[in-house]
Amino acid sequence: MLTILRDHVEAIVAHARRDHPDEACGVIAGPIGSDRPERLIPMLNAAMSPTFYEFDSGDLLRLYREMDDNDEEPVVIYHSHTATEAYPSRTDVNLAGEPGAHYVLVSTRDGAHEAGPVDFRSYRIADGEITEEEVRVVDRYTEDSTTATEAAPRTEGDN
Incomplete structure (x- = not known):
């Protein structure tokens, strides 16, 4: 299960809407071994494509160095x-190089790039196998990283 802050969900959705019709991409870093997403890093889609995303190699190198420096x-x-739909494509599966990461996909199809709810889903991808997982949206984490203050799931545009 992915436990993620509501602020991060809203920021990801806003990024996806802002970059539409091109795919948006980014990373949420967290302390090594914590499985706790804490620091959102929106990235530039170097491919600038509506059907493919690619992290800029220089930006990605800087990000990994920064994460190493921060033990993230x-x-x-x-x-x-x-x-x-928000489901990994064959290309997504082939590019999934972090078996411990949660791969979040947001679909902005059918007008979701303008308003209303989006399809927000999370997967584990390891050795070519896709496993969808539950997403728990919380307002804040508690001291114990395995528990959180729960909030009803909501996406940007819900009122």
């Missing part, structure tokens, strides 16, 4: 799909 790892790797 990529807990969440996210990107958007602009015309299809």
Whole structure:
């Protein structure tokens, strides 16, 4: 299960909407071994494509150096799909190089890039196998990283 802050969900959705019709992408880093996404890093889609995302190699190198310096790892790797459901494509699976990460996909198809709810889903991808997991949206983490203050799931645009 992915436990993620509501602020991060809202920021990811806003990023996906802002970059539409191109795919948006980014990372949420967290302390090594914690499985706790804490620091959101929106990235530039170097491919600038509505059907593919690619992290800029220089930006990615800087990010990994920064994470190393901060004893962090990529807990969440996210990107958007602009015309299809929030499910990993074959290309997504082939590029999934962090078996411990949660791969979040947001679909901005069918007008979701403008308003209303989006399809926000999380997967584990390891050795070519895709496993969807529950997403628990919380307002804040508690001292114990395994518990959190729960909030009803909501996406940007819900009122």
